[in-house]
Amino acid sequence: MISSRVRNLKESSTLKVNALVNRMKAEGKEVFNLTAGEPDFPPPEAAKNAVLEAVAKNQSKYTPTAGVPELRELIANKTNSQQTALAGTRPWKAADVVVTNGGKQAIFNAIFALVDSGEEVVFGAPFWLSYPEMVKAAGGTSVVIETRAEAGYRIHPEQLERAITPKTKLLILNSPSNPTGSVYSRDELKALGEVLKKHPKIWVLSDEIYDRIEFVKGAWTSFLDANPGLRDRTVTVNGLSKSGAMTGWRVGWSLAPESLTPALISLQGHSTSGICSLSQAAAVASLKLPSSDFEGQRLEYLNRRNLALEVLKKSAKIKLYEPEGAFYLFVDCGALLKDDEDANGLAERILQEAKVAIVSGVDFGAPNCIRISFACDPVTLREGCSRLVRFFDTP
Ligand SMILES: Cc1ncc(COP(=O)(O)O)c(C=O)c1O
Numbered sequence: 101m102i103s104s105r106v107r108n109l110k111e112s113s114t115l116k117v118n119a120l121v122n123r124m125k126a127e128g129k130e131v132f133n134l135t136a137g138e139p140d141f142p143p144p145e146a147a148k149n150a151v152l153e154a155v156a157k158n159q160s161k162y163t164p165t166a167g168v169p170e171l172r173e174l175i176a177n178k179t180n181s182q183q184t185a186l187a188g189t190r191p192w193k194a195a196d197v198v199v200t201n202g203g204k205q206a207i208f209n210a211i212f213a214l215v216d217s218g219e220e221v222v223f224g225a226p227f228w229l230s231y232p233e234m235v236k237a238a239g240g241t242s243v244v245i246e247t248r249a250e251a252g253y254r255i256h257p258e259q260l261e262r263a264i265t266p267k268t269k270l271l272i273l274n275s276p277s278n279p280t281g282s283v284y285s286r287d288e289l290k291a292l293g294e295v296l297k298k299h300p301k302i303w304v305l306s307d308e309i310y311d312r313i314e315f316v317k318g319a320w321t322s323f324l325d326a327n328p329g330l331r332d333r334t335v336t337v338n339g340l341s342k343s344g345a346m347t348g349w350r351v352g353w354s355l356a357p358e359s360l361t362p363a364l365i366s367l368q369g370h371s372t373s374g375i376c377s378l379s380q381a382a383a384v385a386s387l388k389l390p391s392s393d394f395e396g397q398r399l400e401y402l403n404r405r406n407l408a409l410e411v412l413k414k415s416a417k418i419k420l421y422e423p424e425g426a427f428y429l430f431v432d433c434g435a436l437l438k439d440d441e442d443a444n445g446l447a448e449r450i451l452q453e454a455k456v457a458i459v460s461g462v463d464f465g466a467p468n469c470i471r472i473s474f475a476c477d478p479v480t481l482r483e484g485c486s487r488l489v490r491f492f493d494t495p
Pocket of ligand 1: 137201
């Protein structure tokens with residue numbers, strides 16, 4: 101009875117782990133939860149006050165599908181400040197912005213508007229687990245490039261060249277990455293752009309949702325800042341979920357060329373319409389804040405990353421990748437797997453025996469790895485990581 105498009109979609113493994121953690125907590129068991137895919141910081145005060153004000157002003161009507169003009173303008177400005185290479189040619193305007201229910205809907209809209217049945221979408225593994233499911237739902241085929249920790253979990257231009265076929269429609273890049281925390285350098289992005297110049301029909305979706313969370317200040321580069329010549333076939337996705345600490349308020353967006361934007365708006369207009377008017381008020385207030393207001397969060401993530409690394413380095417059984425951004429540690433646990441076991445089994449053992457919840461890498465396309473989130477308080481993080489080390493090193 102379920103359509104073939106939806107029948108084969110996988111349940112999110114993060115949600116499954118959380119259900120298990122909640123059950124254990126309900127049974128009165130102590131669990132150190134290192135699974136969070138969202139900041140533990142509150143949203144900015146200015147954003148909270150803007151919501152209250154919007155409620156008082158009865159801002160309860162439908163908004164334009166693509167978002168209120170002030171918000172679209174602020175998003176265009178923010179993106180132009182990150183893509184200064186476009187300044188001399190064609191910087192973004194408010195009309196190029198579509199405000200979406202989180203970055204997720206921006207990615208969904210772009211994949212649905214670009215990918216036809218049978219067309220191929222290329223991305224690297226480990227990947228954010230929704231990419232293959234969205235591609236599947238759109239009738240497309242995922243072409244996954246394996247990346248290695250030793251290569252910084254980044255796609256090499258030669259790998260990209262080899263993955264391209266006449267059916268390739270879209271390349272998805274995600275920097276900083278969930279789950280690995282890897283960040284592409286400007287030169288690496290340029291080198292990928294050089295490959296794409298030879299293939300004018302291929303589009304790029306640059307998922308930049310973790311943009312402000314980088315551990316070497318200035319190391320992160322927006323894809324179009326490195327490749328301004330690809331503006332006419334690149335969709336930049338971002339939002340306020342991660343770097344703005346407001347996941348539940350569902351504010352994301354895309355910036356796309358004129359050839360695509362009407363299709364994105366039409367798709368959204370017939371599905372969810374414009375996002376919640378109160379969230380848009382919060383987003384306007386947040387985007388008016390100077391970026392220095394978010395510096396404290398960036399430094400706190402950096403401290404927590406270092407704390408987790410310091411503890412986890414004590415185990416010789418695992419291979420650690422030092423993330424350059426986002427708030428995850430992606431750990432290769434291949435040496436700890438039993439016969440016929442993948443990281444799902446290991447994650448379950450860790451939860452039952454060490455009482456630490458982490459996310460298995462299986463659904464991220466990395467069956468030997470686990471993801472540890474450091475978007476939690478340092479006390480939980482230290483104790484959780486110490487327990488992991490004890491678990492790893494127990495023969
Ligand atoms: C890489 C990546 N892209 C996009 C999203 C979607 O973010 P949002 O919560 O804004 O929909 C997430 C959320 O986990 C993510 O990790």
